[in-house]
């Protein structure tokens with residue numbers, strides 16, 4: 001059985017943190033187009049150069065670019081048993097693309113579930129203003145989840161950064177865009193009866209336990 005889990009939620013909802021924890025338990029990779037794109041930017045690739053300014057402004061990168069990066073990642077061997085999507089789909093066209101890709105598999109051998117991590121805009125703004133990230137994908141929060149050494153990643157030792165798109169003005173824009181693009185996706189997954197809502201304003205371990213409990217009944 002292949003498992004495809006789709007994590008949805010506003011920026012700062014903790015979907016990346018939850019997806020990574022779940023990936024370890026289920027032994028399938030968590031794939032974040034945002035992370036893949038940041039690596040392209042870091043490596044100064046053609047894609048990275050195209051995406052950099054768009055990402056810093058808080059807008060969405062072209063669907064064709066994101067889909068290209070995603071398909072390349074999905075071809076890797078570790079994605080054989082399924083994957084967790086963290087930050088995809090982000091608009092209706094991406095959702096249609098994903099459904100088409102998943103339809104290539106035998107329906108009886110595939111399990112698809114969407115999880116919406118719900119937090120208020122106020123909470124999202126509060127979290128992102130103090131979020132710090134590493135290029136390796138590790139995420140920290142200055143108050144709730146600080147790195148052991150100030151500004152240094154616990155995992156790889158590189159310098160942490162406050163993402164350009166986590167600055168307050170850009171966050172407001174991202175949240176507005178998120179709601180506009182995400183609402184139709186939520187409605188669609190609810191109609192398909194594959195949507196779970198998770199209260200994201202709780203401690204990390206409590207949310208993870210809730211996710212595992214809810215998934216047990218469907219996977």
Ligand code: AMP
Pocket residue numbers: 011032033034035037054055056058059060061062063066086087088089090094165
């Ligand atoms: P994230 O790390 O998920 O917050 O994504 C950071 C940025 O990468 C977003 O603000 C977008 O500019 C870009 N990005 C990530 N995922 C997508 C996607 N599915 N579609 C378009 N752009 C994306």
